[in-house]
Amino acid sequence: ESLGAFMVLGVAGSFLYNHWHQLGMWLLLWLISSAIGVLIALVTHIITLVVVWHSPLHQAVKGAGSSRWILTAMYMVRILSLFMVFAVSSLAISDAVVLVKAQQRYDLWSGATRLGRISLGGGTFSAGGQVDMKTTFARVGSWERDLNRQGKLLIAVANPRSGMSNNKDLTVHGRHRDVLYINDAYLRAQNVTDSRGMRIRAPQDRTGVGIVIPQSYMDESAHITRAIDRDMKSRGQYSDIIPNATPHLDIITATSGQRRFTYTAADISAIPGGYQPESVIQDPIMVVLPNDTPFLSSGDYYGYTTWGSILALDTRQAIADTTMRPQLTRDVLGISPAAEYAAGNLATAHLSLATSILNVLLGLSATLVTTIGLAVVYARRRAQFIFASRINGWGYLTMFTWLFTLDVVLTTLIIMGVSASLWAILGSLTSAGVAASPGIAILRLIIPIAGLLVSVGTVGMLMSAVVWCPKRIIRAPTTQVA
Numbered sequence: 001e002s003l004g005a006f007m008v009l010g011v012a013g014s015f016l017y018n019h020w021h022q023l024g025m026w027l028l029l030w031l032i033s034s035a036i037g038v039l040i041a042l043v044t045h046i047i048t049l050v051v052v053w054h055s056p057l058h059q060a061v062k063g064a065g066s067s068r069w070i071l072t073a074m075y076m077v078r079i080l081s082l083f084m085v086f087a088v089s090s091l092a093i094s095d096a097v098v099l100v101k102a103q104q105r106y107d108l109w110s111g112a113t114r115l116g117r118i119s120l121g122g123g124t125f126s127a128g129g130q131v132d133m134k135t136t137f138a139r140v141g142s143w144e145r146d147l148n149r150q151g152k153l154l155i156a157v158a159n160p161r162s163g164m165s166n167n168k169d170l171t172v173h174g175r176h177r178d179v180l181y182i183n184d185a186y187l188r189a190q191n192v193t194d195s196r197g198m199r200i201r202a203p204q205d206r207t208g209v210g211i212v213i214p215q216s217y218m219d220e221s222a223h224i225t226r227a228i229d230r231d232m233k234s235r236g237q238y239s240d241i242i243p244n245a246t247p248h249l250d251i252i253t254a255t256s257g258q259r260r261f262t263y264t265a266a267d268i269s270a271i272p273g274g275y276q277p278e279s280v281i282q283d284p285i286m287v288v289l290p291n292d293t294p295f296l297s298s299g300d301y302y303g304y305t306t307w308g309s310i311l312a313l314d315t316r317q318a319i320a321d322t323t324m325r326p327q328l329t330r331d332v333l334g335i336s337p338a339a340e341y342a343a344g345n346l347a348t349a350h351l352s353l354a355t356s357i358l359n360v361l362l363g364l365s366a367t368l369v370t371t372i373g374l375a376v377v378y379a380r381r382r383a384q385f386i387f388a389s390r391i392n393g394w395g396y397l398t399m400f401t402w403l404f405t406l407d408v409v410l411t412t413l414i415i416m417g418v419s420a421s422l423w424a425i426l427g428s429l430t431s432a433g434v435a436a437s438p439g440i441a442i443l444r445l446i447i448p449i450a451g452l453l454v455s456v457g458t459v460g461m462l463m464s465a466v467v468w469c470p471k472r473i474i475r476a477p478t479t480q481v482a
Contacts, residue, residue, distance in 0.1 A: 141298020
């Protein structure tokens with residue numbers, strides 16, 4: 001009955017929350033979670049019955065169980081609580097990495113507060129109800145191409161051929177390398193110089209393409225040039241403004257060791273295997289395009305804008321430009337300061353880390369509770385032995401040698417395994433743009449120190465609790481001990 005009442009209240013709450021949207025999915029999830037809860041309750045009940053069934057009759061009548069079973073169960077719970085601390089600590093480490101990346105990105109965006117991110121819609125619907133993306137591409141591409149000609153658009157597209165993935169566009173010296181497509185506005189915002197220290201400018205020719213290659217890659221410049229030439233010719237074949245446009249390449253040598261800001265405005269993620277746009281990339285091959293380039297089609301403008309790789313240089317001015325083109329109403333949903341995404345990511349990262357730290361504290365509290373429970377059960381089970389041993393002058397280390405030795409060995413092995421796993425997780429989550437961060441270095445230093453402190457603290461808590469309980473037993477009257 002209570003289960004049915006709870007379900008009725010849940011359905012009513014779903015109506016008040018979202019008017020029963022996706023009610024079937026919600027009910028399915030509710031049934032699954034309820035089934036899991038019932039299964040856990042049944043398993044717990046069966047285990048309890050087994051313990052009581054194998055206990056002596058006079059204990060079973062009182063509802064008591066074997067102390068040996070209870071002691072074993074308590075120790076297993078203690079070990080599981082240590083693994084729970086490991087799980088929440090892993091999440092805390094991951095959130096700390098995300099916070100470092102978010103802070104780095106926010107610092108980079110502090111000098112680009114006027115840039116605007118353009119949010120685009122899903123296309124124009126035709127009379128038949130189908131989305132006419134070609135019309136949308138043409139309209140958005142024409143508008144952004146005009147902005148680019150006027151120098152009002154910043155383009156910074158990292159690995160444009162790879163799409164929204166972690167793949168790099170080029171392989172140089174046997175390793176995947178980043179390619180960064182930029183325009184004149186990027187060169188004005190960033191100090192990009194060649195090997196002689198001269199500032200690089202965009203080509204004057206509409207079909208010109210500058211290829212900036214770091215000195216360390218110059219031995220494979222022919223391979224790099226062929227790859228960029230093929231890409232430009234493929235783009236020129238379907239050009240909107242110069243059909244079959246042929247690129248005129250200009251090779252520029254730059255000093256190695258350069259780190260380039262990508263102006264990435266997408267959300268960050270520290271999940272391995274997911275798309276993780278980096279705010280800074282090391283030594284990319286840069287492809288410089290003029291503002292009136294024919295090698296960016298309307299579809300390219302639309303797609304790269306949805307990535308957050310094409311930004312308006314002035315948010316207010318871009319908004320004013322859209323009001324002059326009513327036909328963009330369905331296409332441009334809004335233009336907002338791109339730096340807001342970095343600030344929002346930073347705030348979210350702070351909140352996630354605070355939540356993870358709270359979870360770690362709760363996990364440590366659970367370990368403390370299970371430790372005290374284990375000490376109480378152990379001391380109660382061996383009450384007569386403890387009383388007799390103290391009368392004969394035995395010390396606590398002598399009485400509890402087996403327990404202390406077992407706990408030190410198991411706890412040390414668990415904490416060492418946890419620390420090594422956290423170290424490996426931290427290494428897998430870091431990237432080239434974060435690896436040199438002082439925050440990551442501090443985290444790597446904290447892991448072994450924290451592991452040592454947790455190990456010593458956990459064993460110390462058990463020893464203190466085991467010592468405290470026998471003192472209560474020894475002070476008790478002999479009749480109560482028996």
